[in-house]
Amino acid sequence: MQLIFRYGFFKIQNIPLALADWQYLFLVLSTVLIAGGGYIINNIFDQNTDAINKPKTVVIGKSISETQAYNLYIGLTVTGVAIGFYLSNVIAKPGFASIFILIAATLYLYATSLKQMMLIGNIIVALLLSFSIIIIGIFDLYPATGIDNQQQMGLFFSILLDYAIFAFMINLLREIVKDIEDTDGDYNQGMNTLPIAIGKSRTGKIVFGLSFIPLFFILFYINKYLFELLFVTLYLLLFVVGPLIFFIIKMWTATTKKEFHFLSILLKWILLFGILSVVVISLNMKYNA
Structure with a gap:
């Protein structure tokens, strides 16, 4: 995702x-390593839950031992933070290294306790994903901003922020849908997710209602900023708005684990195509097509 913004947007805009x-x-490597460490520590603490929700995908305790998983988690996280420390010094902002430490610590807290709190875990995961976009601006745009290009760089940073908001909204929906899908295993582990607290049906209706927020956000964005870019408008309507409307319709009637799994995957594709739209926008602007 970070590579898309660098080479599909910034480089094209020169x-x-x-x-x-x-x-x-x-x-990018630092982000991947820290995220990978977070994924591993989450799986370590999710072994019992995954044994119920996703028995075929369980790795820890089968393919590798828990001790090996802990060592891998430490190695990935420390390496990722160390790279972040190096990059912070490259841009002459050593204090920015704390960002990587904070992200790693948040992932650990999420795995050990925060994910058991209703909605808190969902919001944290969505925020961390959106921050992986914002961090691009912090390390690649902000240090290159001066008096002569402040307005231009501010515009590009605001575009990153818009995409971060989009990523947050879609991923928050996806995290809640995944909670609905994993209700049985989460319940057996004493977790307090939204579907456990108020039921799958009510949670599904909440997701249905919340889904209109990103839909209206995208339509507003198209109408205000992108309507004159024909290819961009068609792309977003076909690959983002259309699938999102389909998601909303299916969300209203979904009841089975299989249906919720499909909707979770659908949101992942909507997020991907939404992020890829920055490439379409950039090319459409460059060639004025």
Whole structure:
């Protein structure tokens, strides 16, 4: 996702950037390593739940031991934070290293306790995903911003923020849908997710209602900023708005684990195509098609 913004947007727009290509790859690597560590620590604490919800995908305790998983978690997280420390010094902002430490700590807290709190865990995961977009601006745009290009860079940072908001909304919906899908295993582990607290049906209706927020957000964005870009408008209507409307319709009637799993996957594709739209926008603007 971070590579899409760098090479599918910033490079095409030919704006000044703070990081060299290989340094930017380090930023991506740091993000991936810390996220990978978070995924592992989450799976360590989710072994019993996954044994019920996803028995075929359980790795820890089968393919690798819990001790090996802990060692891998530590290795990935420490390496990711160390790279973040290096990049913070590259842009002459050593204090920014705390961002990577905070993200790693949040992922650990999520795995050990926060995900058991109703909606809190969902919001944290969605925020962390959206922050993986914002961090691009912090490390690649902000250090390259000066008096002469402040307005231009502010515009690009605001675009990143818009995409971060979109990613947050879609991923929040997806996290709640996944909770509905995993209700049985979560209940057996004493977790307090929204579907456990108020029931699958009511939670589904809440997701149905919340789904209109990103839909209206996208339609408003198209109408205000992108309507004159024909290819962009068609792309968003076909690959983002259309699937999102389909999701809303199916969400109203979904009742089975299989249906909720399908809807979770659908949201993942909507998120991907939504992020890819920045490439379409950039090319459409460049060639004025």
